[in-house]
Amino acid sequence: MLQFLLRRLGMVIPTFIGVSLFTFALIYLIPGDPITIMGGERGFGPEQRAELEAMLGLDKPIWQQYFIYLGNVLQGDLGTSYVTRQPVMSEFMSLFPATIELTVCAAIFAVITGLTLGILAAIKRGGLLDHTVMTISLTGYSMPIFWWALLLILLFSVNLGWTPVSGRLDVMYWVDEVTGFMLIDTLLSDEDGAFISALSHLVLPSIVLGTIPMAVIARMTRSSMLEVLGEDYIRTARAKGLSKRRIIVKHALRNALIPVITVMGLQVGLLLSGAILTETIFAWPGIGKWLIESIGRRDYPVVQGGLLLIATIIILVNLLVDLMYGVVNPRVRHSK
Amino acid sequence: MTMTSETQTTVRVPQTPFAEFWSYFIQNRGALIGLCFIVFIVFLAVFADFVAPHHPHEQFRDFILVPPAWAEGGNAQFWLGTDGVGRDILSRLIHGARLSLLIGLVIVSVSLVLGICLGLVAGFFGGFVDVAIMRFADILLSMPALLLAIAIVAILGPSIVNSGLALSLVYLPHYVRLTRASVLTEINKDYVISSRVAGAGALRLMFIVILPNCLAPLIVQATLGFSNAILDMAALGFLGLGAQPPLPEWGSMLATAREFIQSAWWVVTFPGLIILMTVLAFNLMGDGLRDALDPKLKQ
Numbered sequence: 350m351l352q353f354l355l356r357r358l359g360m361v362i363p364t365f366i367g368v369s370l371f372t373f374a375l376i377y378l379i380p381g382d383p384i385t386i387m388g389g390e391r392g393f394g395p396e397q398r399a400e401l402e403a404m405l406g407l408d409k410p411i412w413q414q415y416f417i418y419l420g421n422v423l424q425g426d427l428g429t430s431y432v433t434r435q436p437v438m439s440e441f442m443s444l445f446p447a448t449i450e451l452t453v454c455a456a457i458f459a460v461i462t463g464l465t466l467g468i469l470a471a472i473k474r475g476g477l478l479d480h481t482v483m484t485i486s487l488t489g490y491s492m493p494i495f496w497w498a499l500l501l502i503l504l505f506s507v508n509l510g511w512t513p514v515s516g517r518l519d520v521m522y523w524v525d526e527v528t529g530f531m532l533i534d535t536l537l538s539d540e541d542g543a544f545i546s547a548l549s550h551l552v553l554p555s556i557v558l559g560t561i562p563m564a565v566i567a568r569m570t571r572s573s574m575l576e577v578l579g580e581d582y583i584r585t586a587r588a589k590g591l592s593k594r595r596i597i598v599k600h601a602l603r604n605a606l607i608p609v610i611t612v613m614g615l616q617v618g619l620l621l622s623g624a625i626l627t628e629t630i631f632a633w634p635g636i637g638k639w640l641i642e643s644i645g646r647r648d649y650p651v652v653q654g655g656l657l658l659i660a661t662i663i664i665l666v667n668l669l670v671d672l673m674y675g676v677v678n679p680r681v682r683h684s685k
Numbered sequence: 686m687t688m689t690s691e692t693q694t695t696v697r698v699p700q701t702p703f704a705e706f707w708s709y710f711i712q713n714r715g716a717l718i719g720l721c722f723i724v725f726i727v728f729l730a731v732f733a734d735f736v737a738p739h740h741p742h743e744q745f746r747d748f749i750l751v752p753p754a755w756a757e758g759g760n761a762q763f764w765l766g767t768d769g770v771g772r773d774i775l776s777r778l779i780h781g782a783r784l785s786l787l788i789g790l791v792i793v794s795v796s797l798v799l800g801i802c803l804g805l806v807a808g809f810f811g812g813f814v815d816v817a818i819m820r821f822a823d824i825l826l827s828m829p830a831l832l833l834a835i836a837i838v839a840i841l842g843p844s845i846v847n848s849g850l851a852l853s854l855v856y857l858p859h860y861v862r863l864t865r866a867s868v869l870t871e872i873n874k875d876y877v878i879s880s881r882v883a884g885a886g887a888l889r890l891m892f893i894v895i896l897p898n899c900l901a902p903l904i905v906q907a908t909l910g911f912s913n914a915i916l917d918m919a920a921l922g923f924l925g926l927g928a929q930p931p932l933p934e935w936g937s938m939l940a941t942a943r944e945f946i947q948s949a950w951w952v953v954t955f956p957g958l959i960i961l962m963t964v965l966a967f968n969l970m971g972d973g974l975r976d977a978l979d980p981k982l983k984q
Contacts, residue, residue, distance in 0.1 A: 360823070363820055363824075364820075364823055364824050364827050367820070367821075367823075367824035367827075368824060368827065368828070371824070371836075372836075375836070375839070375840055378840045379839075379840055487715075487965065487968065487969070488961070488965065490968060491912065491916070491961055491964040491965040491968050492961060492964075493916055493919055493920065493923075493936075493939075493957055493960045493961060493964070495919075495920060495923045495936075495939065495957075496939055496953075496956070496957025496958075496960060496961070497957075499939070499942075499943065499946060499953050499957065500953075500954070500957065502946060503946055503950060503953065507946065507947050618828070618829040618832075619829055621829065621832070622829035622830070622831040622832040623831075625831065625832065625835065625924075626831075626920055626923070626924070629924060630943075640835070641835070641924055644835070644838075644839045644926070645925070652836070652839050656832070656836050659828075659832060660827060660828050660832070663827060663828065663829065664827050667827070
């Protein structure tokens with residue numbers, strides 16, 4: 350197990366260095382140098398420019414600059430936003446809970462509906478239900494989620510008026526920020542109805558963001574269940590006279606879930622990148638919207654830092670999924 | 686006697702690989718529907734100038750936000766209605782098909798060709814070259830496609846060409862990995878060794894001997910890559926990072942339609958519907974191709 354752990358960690362480090370090289374290069378590949386961009390329309394005189402270059406370390410050779418950058422990153426210093434003059438790291442940390450809240454709710458929606466639909470389809474194989482689930486899954490998988498979001502807003506917010514169009518909470522409520530997670534903060538506050546408001550703001554974005562993972566999970570669960578249901582030990586269980594429910598829950602599902610767990614882990618990256626689209630549409634104040642707006646404002650330290658942080662999170666989550674998979678399935682540990 | 690000889694001949698005639706593939710493929714109803722829709726869309730794209738009732742940029746100032754022809758207040762001149770500046774939506778969608786398919790084709794071809802070359806080199810030579818190429822692919826794969834594309838577009842600046850370039854790079858590692866994996870299973874087979882012994886050079890071995898036997902998974906991946914390319918291109922267009930107005934690109938049409946969501950449902954509905962249907966068609970066909978080409982699944 351230790352060897353497996355070390356081997357897997359050994360693969361993460363070069364990937365992280367590659368990603369950091371990429372984000373480091375970003376600032377040099379953009380047209381115009383950083384100081385000109387910082388100066389904006391007024392610009393800087395030659396003396397100020399030299400001073401700034403020395404301050405930012407831009408007068409050093411490029412490889413030295415990279416190591417300084419890497420050192421800063423490892424200490425949690427990702428530079429300062431050109432626009433707000435705030436450290437990128439603290440901006441990220443203040444917005445990240447909103448994104449976590451959204452992605453976790455989306456993941457819960459995706460897992461619950463995906464698993465249910467997949468299991469039902471596998472049990473009723475070939476029936477109407479099976480065909481319906483497969484159609485939903487295929488459509489969900491091909492869905493342009495930004496359009497799906499607009500359709501849902503059109504139906505539920507504009508026509509039916511059930512859910513709010515955007516944001517995290519109605520303006521009539523004021524909730525102190527304790528954890529940054531609106532659902533928890535509203536519960537902790539004594540404002541009546543704030544929790545319901547926060548929840549209703551979450552419903553549509555979570556469904557939109559969870560649609561593609563839901564489709565993938567439903568499909569994977571169905572095929573994995575079908576494979577397991579054809580195994581000999583299921584026939585044995587049936588021959589023993591166990592109830593259908595017991596066979597499915599105790600014998601089939603447990604084995605069918607192993608490949609499904611891997612697929613779920615792979616969805617985390619998709620959820621985080623899908624969050625960019627979802628947050629933009631629903632004006633959700635998370636890191637995705639922040640990143641897109643920073644690109645529009647040419648706020649490069651934010652783009653650089655945000656990309657590095659998101660990529661790092663995805664790398665770490667993938668590592669975690671791999672390790673968990675190694676725990677669940679011993680064969681993975683020993684194969685090379 | 687004649688009966689038996691007839692049955693014998695029908696049994697003995699071996700199917701050509703294509704006929705065998707086709708007989709599997711047409712059994713799959715979904716794949717066939719997908720193929721028909723793709724043929725239809727390609728037809729629209731190629732003959733857009735003749736099929737579209739109006740020019741995609743032409744603004745009919747007297748007909749702003751006209752509903753579809755069948756709805757109340759609709760106009761038979763504009764089947765699917767007009768947008769906020771009086772352009773015919775149907776014509777824009779038809780010309781958008783040309784744009785989306787062309788971009789998809791370019792993206793898939795670039796990443797397929799580059800990916801095959803890199804994958805062949807990695808699998809064939811092994812050693813340091815292999816490690817370097819695969820590490821590069823792993824780094825690209827560690828970031829979600831859309832995020833990486835956004836990062837690249839942030840550097841290069843928003844435009845349809847730059848986002849196409851970004852997406853080609855993003856899809857590259859899939860083809861590299863697939864090619865390398867198939868090369869590794871083929872390289873030690875007898876037919877490769879025998880042509881190596883017969884004196885075939887590295888290039889001949891890679892492209893003429895090995896590559897044709899690695900094509901099946903690549904064809905499937907390329908078809909599915911088409912649907913990804915169209916979807917991600919539309920997403921970039923929607924975020925304002927891809928095609929810029931007034932180009933009739935489906936995603937950017939949706940982006941400009943957002944402000945009319947409360948007043949004009951048709952401006953929002955149709956561009957998304959055509960994206961969904963096209964992507965679905967490519968996914969259906971890709972699944973059908975995989976089933977027909979994968980010998981493991983054949984009974």
